[in-house]
Amino acid sequence: MKFLRHLAAVVFVVAVIVTLGMLWAHVSGGVDTGLGPMRVPSGKAFGPIRANLIGARPGDGFHLDDTRNLIRTCEIEAVLAAVVITVSAIRRRERRLRRAAAERYM
Amino acid sequence: MNAGPPTSLADRPVTPSRRRVLARTRLDFWLDALMLVAYTLAYSLGFTGIATHEWLGIGLGVVLLIHITLHWDWVIRITRKLLLPGGRERFIWLVNLLLLGSMTLCIASGILISEVALPQLGIYLPGSPFWREVHNVTATLTLILVPIHAALRWRWIAGMARRFAGWRPGRSR
Numbered sequence: 026m027k028f029l030r031h032l033a034a035v036v037f038v039v040a041v042i043v044t045l046g047m048l049w050a051h052v053s054g055g056v057d058t059g060l061g062p063m064r065v066p067s068g069k070a071f072g073p074i075r076a077n078l079i080g081a082r083p084g085d086g087f088h089l090d091d092t093r094n095l096i097r098t099c100e101i102e103a104v105l106a107a108v109v110i111t112v113s114a115i116r117r118r119e120r121r122l123r124r125a126a127a128e129r130y131m
Numbered sequence: 132m133n134a135g136p137p138t139s140l141a142d143r144p145v146t147p148s149r150r151r152v153l154a155r156t157r158l159d160f161w162l163d164a165l166m167l168v169a170y171t172l173a174y175s176l177g178f179t180g181i182a183t184h185e186w187l188g189i190g191l192g193v194v195l196l197i198h199i200t201l202h203w204d205w206v207i208r209i210t211r212k213l214l215l216p217g218g219r220e221r222f223i224w225l226v227n228l229l230l231l232g233s234m235t236l237c238i239a240s241g242i243l244i245s246e247v248a249l250p251q252l253g254i255y256l257p258g259s260p261f262w263r264e265v266h267n268v269t270a271t272l273t274l275i276l277v278p279i280h281a282a283l284r285w286r287w288i289a290g291m292a293r294r295f296a297g298w299r300p301g302r303s304r
Contacts, residue, residue: 050262087183094175106279106281113283
């Protein structure tokens with residue numbers, strides 16, 4: 026029962042986000058309604074990374090001969106995770122040292 | 132399984148409530164791992180091909196709903212505490228909110244521009260360049276946020292991985 030209540034709340038939040046997206050499309054004239062020129066959101070800032078989404082291959086199933094895309098995605102994720110973990114570990118160490126120093130002076 | 136008296140928290144006798152907690156933790160861990168692998172595969176469009184990409188995306192949508200539902204208590208607890216001092220949980224909350232928005236829009240726009248999955252179900256939607264671009268931008272934003280989201284909980288992930296691998300510090304296997 027609790028799960029269903031929470032699921033309903035999550036579905037509601039997701040519906041709000043999708044509705045906001047639809048409104049965005051409507052306001053920016055992004056969806057072709059025949060009322061005017063279409064403007065699409067610019068994704069130029071992501072140029073180098075989003076190359077993965079370009080060059081989609083048709084057909085079903087995995088293309089095991091082309092693992093470059095997969096390796097690149099894994100590399101991006103690994104680098105970002107490593108940065109966050111490093112920063113988090115440094116900050117944790119600093120906090121611990123500060124606490125130890127404060128205890129020494131007390 | 133545990134011979135002799137309990138020596139640590141991990142060696143406590145397994146009561147029904149503890150068993151429930153362990154089962155829930157295991158579910159969280161494997162569901163999160165599944166989502167990470169699924170997203171990594173779905174983003175690698177050249178590797179998966181369009182059909183697998185689309186079905187993975189739709190599956191991710193369902194798993195995302197379950198994932199947030201399972202963590203709804205955390206969402207409510209932290210949302211209530213947002214005005215109190217303490218930066219870390221607030222930062223995690225913000226990353227999670229961004230990720231929810233970005234992943235939701237990514238999956239929704241993916242459904243709207245579907246070329247294989249929905250037509251297979253007999254549903255035809257008019258794709259638009261707007262939703263295609265939204266899909267590209269939010270997919271990339273999600274790619275950035277997913278590892279950050281996971282890495283912010285790396286201690287829990289490492290702990291769980293160690294536990295499932297049966298390894299405990301200071302104890303030979």
